Amino acid sequence: MGWISPFKLNQLGMLNMNRRNVDYIARYNSRMSYPLVDNKLKTKLVVAEYDVRTPRLLQVVRQQHEISHFRQMAEDLNGFAIKPAKGSGGKGITVITGRDGDEYVKASGARVSVAYLERHLSNILAGLYSLAGTPDVAIVENLVESIPELARYSFQGVPDIRIVVFQGYPVMAMLRLATKASDGKANLHQGAVGVGLNIANGRSLNAVQFNRPITLHPDTGLALDDIAIDDWQEMLVMASRCYEATGLGYMGVDLVVDVNEGPLLLELNARPGLAIQMANGRGLLPRLRQIEALRKPHFTPEDRAAFAMETFTAKV
Amino acid sequence: MTSRSRIPFFVAILLLIAAGISIAVWRHVELGIPWFTGEQKPVWMVEARIDFTGTGEPVLASMNIPDQPPGFRIISEQAASPGYGFSIVEDSGERRAEWSKRDINGPQTLYFKVQLVPDERVRTGNPRRRPKPEPVFWEEPQATAVEELLQQAAARSSTPESMTRELIKLLQPDGGAQNTTLLVSNDNYIDLLNRMLNHAGIPARIADGLALEDARRRQQLRPFLQIYDGTSWLTFDPRTAEQGLPENVLLWRQAATSLLDLVGGDDSEVSFSMLRQTVPALQLAQSQSSENGLGFLSLYQLPIEEQGMFRMLLLLPLGALVVAFMRIVVGIKTSGTFMPILIAVAFVQTTLIPGLIAFVSVVAIGLVMRGYLSSLNLLLVSRISALIILVIFITAGLSIVGYQMGFNTGMTVTFFPMVIIAWTIERMSILWEEEGAREVLVQSTGSLFVAVCAFLLMSTPLAEHLTFNFPELHFVVLGLILLMGQYTGYKLSELRRFHPMKAYD
Numbered sequence: 001m002g003w004i005s006p007f008k009l010n011q012l013g014m015l016n017m018n019r020r021n022v023d024y025i026a027r028y029n030s031r032m033s034y035p036l037v038d039n040k041l042k043t044k045l046v047v048a049e050y051d052v053r054t055p056r057l058l059q060v061v062r063q064q065h066e067i068s069h070f071r072q073m074a075e076d077l078n079g080f081a082i083k084p085a086k087g088s089g090g091k092g093i094t095v096i097t098g099r100d101g102d103e104y105v106k107a108s109g110a111r112v113s114v115a116y117l118e119r120h121l122s123n124i125l126a127g128l129y130s131l132a133g134t135p136d137v138a139i140v141e142n143l144v145e146s147i148p149e150l151a152r153y154s155f156q157g158v159p160d161i162r163i164v165v166f167q168g169y170p171v172m173a174m175l176r177l178a179t180k181a182s183d184g185k186a187n188l189h190q191g192a193v194g195v196g197l198n199i200a201n202g203r204s205l206n207a208v209q210f211n212r213p214i215t216l217h218p219d220t221g222l223a224l225d226d227i228a229i230d231d232w233q234e235m236l237v238m239a240s241r242c243y244e245a246t247g248l249g250y251m252g253v254d255l256v257v258d259v260n261e262g263p264l265l266l267e268l269n270a271r272p273g274l275a276i277q278m279a280n281g282r283g284l285l286p287r288l289r290q291i292e293a294l295r296k297p298h299f300t301p302e303d304r305a306a307f308a309m310e311t312f313t314a315k316v
Numbered sequence: 317m318t319s320r321s322r323i324p325f326f327v328a329i330l331l332l333i334a335a336g337i338s339i340a341v342w343r344h345v346e347l348g349i350p351w352f353t354g355e356q357k358p359v360w361m362v363e364a365r366i367d368f369t370g371t372g373e374p375v376l377a378s379m380n381i382p383d384q385p386p387g388f389r390i391i392s393e394q395a396a397s398p399g400y401g402f403s404i405v406e407d408s409g410e411r412r413a414e415w416s417k418r419d420i421n422g423p424q425t426l427y428f429k430v431q432l433v434p435d436e437r438v439r440t441g442n443p444r445r446r447p448k449p450e451p452v453f454w455e456e457p458q459a460t461a462v463e464e465l466l467q468q469a470a471a472r473s474s475t476p477e478s479m480t481r482e483l484i485k486l487l488q489p490d491g492g493a494q495n496t497t498l499l500v501s502n503d504n505y506i507d508l509l510n511r512m513l514n515h516a517g518i519p520a521r522i523a524d525g526l527a528l529e530d531a532r533r534r535q536q537l538r539p540f541l542q543i544y545d546g547t548s549w550l551t552f553d554p555r556t557a558e559q560g561l562p563e564n565v566l567l568w569r570q571a572a573t574s575l576l577d578l579v580g581g582d583d584s585e586v587s588f589s590m591l592r593q594t595v596p597a598l599q600l601a602q603s604q605s606s607e608n609g610l611g612f613l614s615l616y617q618l619p620i621e622e623q624g625m626f627r628m629l630l631l632l633p634l635g636a637l638v639v640a641f642m643r644i645v646v647g648i649k650t651s652g653t654f655m656p657i658l659i660a661v662a663f664v665q666t667t668l669i670p671g672l673i674a675f676v677s678v679v680a681i682g683l684v685m686r687g688y689l690s691s692l693n694l695l696l697v698s699r700i701s702a703l704i705i706l707v708i709f710i711t712a713g714l715s716i717v718g719y720q721m722g723f724n725t726g727m728t729v730t731f732f733p734m735v736i737i738a739w740t741i742e743r744m745s746i747l748w749e750e751e752g753a754r755e756v757l758v759q760s761t762g763s764l765f766v767a768v769c770a771f772l773l774m775s776t777p778l779a780e781h782l783t784f785n786f787p788e789l790h791f792v793v794l795g796l797i798l799l800m801g802q803y804t805g806y807k808l809s810e811l812r813r814f815h816p817m818k819a820y821d
Binding site for chain 2: 002003004005006008009012014016017018019022023091122123126127128190208211212213277278281282283
């Protein structure tokens with residue numbers, strides 16, 4: 001049983017749940033903007049206007065009877081992802097990576113029938129995964145295929161990059177790698193590996209699994225200390241643009257790097273978790289305060305990304 | 317930005333909490349509502365007994381009864397006298413009990429009972445009209461002796477009070493005045509004193525007091541002297557000149573012309589018996605709340621059925637407080653925000669252990685059945701609806717099995733909210749599929765732990781007593797919950813969660 005004193009945490013500038021909720025989410029995120037991020041379909045449409053690309057939309061299932069179209073549409077597809085528009089924390093997302101005769105192969109390697117997918121769609125429509133249990137719509141997206149440089153670190157699932165954006169400034173980033181324990185999902189609390197990324201250059205800092213520091217990926221066995229993300233500046237600018245698109249002052253931006261299309265926005269999160277601090281080995285508070293203290297904010301996403309790269313080197 | 321926007325908030329919270337506590341204290345003082353359960357208060361039961369012999373004529377017995385006796389509060393009055401007409405009449409400022417009957421022969425007994433609570437704060441009300449000394453006429457040779465005694469007393473005193481004290485001392489056999497032997501005989505002493513004071517221009521009167529002693533019977537009234545000092549009536553012991561009323565003396569008759577007027581009877585006699593009882597302080601407060609102006613603030617006026625409902629309802633804020641504390645400050649995960657309160661409320665009805673067993677078994681059986689339902693490929697709404705029916709079957713089954721086995725506590729599982737249980741089972745089942753059994757275990761033990769904590773708080777007799785009798789204390793609970801809503805510090809669980817950060821220090 002390890003414990004840490006609150007004074008030490010304060011000293012490290014660790015942002016905690018209560019302060020995040022009261023001082024950042026409640027203050028900087030207007031309720032009006034929530035539907036934009038809580039509904040993936042709306043997110044897709046709104047960020048498209050700000051030149052932020054997302055995985056290609058294949059189908060939107062709004063009503064029970066539209067599920068029958070899904071079978072025809074999916075007939076000649078190899079990979080796709082079914083997502084509930086109002087889902088949270090990756091709940092209800094089913095990723096199909098291939099076909100095996102009549103059956104579809106899930107990311108975990110399990111084979112499922114079309115009927116299974118149809119039931120899944122029906123559950124989504126009934127609101128099983130939606131935040132308040134309200135009726136939902138299901139979206140079917142093109143499968144993202146990660147670039148091999150990153151994909152090789154991850155067990156099965158697509159690695160994604162979480163960037164916390166505060167008032168339009170990217171303040172902290174991490175790479176999330178799926179593991180066997182996380183069932184091919186990139187959810188840290190299920191056992192995915194979080195690798196802190198240096199905002200200045202997109203290089204890995206250190207890595208954690210289940211909040212414990214690690215140096216090697218538990219499944220692939222690869223060292224996690226020399227990962228570098230290409231097109232880093234472009235990704236920061238993309239994340240920064242989402243601020244203009246949604247108006248949310250404090251959010252998490254989830255990006256993936258597709259082998260064909262480059263960086264894509266997966267989803268936005270108005271209540272990003274705190275584990276990113278563990279992956280980076282430093283607290284968010286000093287960076288957030290530094291931005292709050294800015295007298296003259298930068299107006300373009302490019303300026304903000306540049307400012308962040310300059311200011312938030314690994315040392316801060 | 318931080319400090320400026322929050323100061324008015326904290327001041328408001330402080331005011332809220334202060335208001336809650338001060339209203340509670342005020343009601344405790346004014347209405348005597350006790351802070352703790354089971355507090356007892358002494359109550360004196362005094363019974364006046366009138367004996368007389370009827371002479372075959374219509375009878376009207378009229379007895380003076382206490383009206384605002386200093387140091388006591390009257391909480392009930394009743395007369396016992398079969399066959400008599402009875403009423404309490406108010407006649408030129410004095411209260412009298414009147415019994416009447418047409419034909420009476422032989423010995424008769426009438427009773428009048430009064431219940432009194434000692435209360436220091438009760439004082440004799442000030443007279444509406446300023447009393448004036450009664451004119452007194454003396455015959456010689458008393459007149460000279462009286463004048464002389466009064467002059468001596470006046471010479472040694474400065475106020476009506478000291479004058480009275482000096483006069484009483486002078487009238488004692490060893491008081492050193494020769495004139496006393498001429499004036500004083502044993503049976504006119506108090507009357508003489510009264511007349512002399514009136515003669516000296518000090519309004520005076522005789523009051524009758526009753527020394528209260530537990531379980532005494534056949535007691536007589538004792539005369540006390542009262543003088544008016546310009547603002548209020550002061551009481552003196554006519555023998556010792558001691559000022560003030562001794563403790564446990566009840567002034568039965570003040571400002572009244574006679575104790576008993578009897579028409580149509582002979583040989584009348586009044587005697588008193590008394591008993592000291594203890595009554596729950598709460599009951600006392602309740603019986604008085606309707607008379608008191610503050611009564612409207614309490615729930616005692618409601619019908620009993622509603623009171624019972626509020627007793628339960630007013631416990632909920634405590635449960636909410638526990639949930640808020642556990643989630644915000646301690647950081648325990650629960651399934652559904654207020655699920656623990658609902659479970660805790662059910663526990664209050666079922667008691668803890670049977671409730672826990674019943675709840676865990678309903679949810680466990682439900683989870684097994686839900687597993688079968690999920691293989692049927694049902695739509696969500698119909699799945700939950702089916703689950704609700706199953707949950708009702710499970711509780712009915714458990715009740716029947718429990719009853720057959722001789723536990724009638726099995727019946728009480730019906731207190732659990734069925735729809736909520738059905739939803740819980742559904743959520744747990746999904747949680748199991750998505751996050752694994754560990755997360756289910758964490759959340760369900762968290763919920764049960766918080767529920768048990770809330771139950772333990774809600775089921776203490778003190779909690780029920782305070783929430784129901786001092787509903788204003790909920791302002792304090794509200795204030796605390798609002799304060800917690802502003803808590804931005806680390807949760808206890810985060811001190812553990814973030815402990816690997818030590819490595820980066």
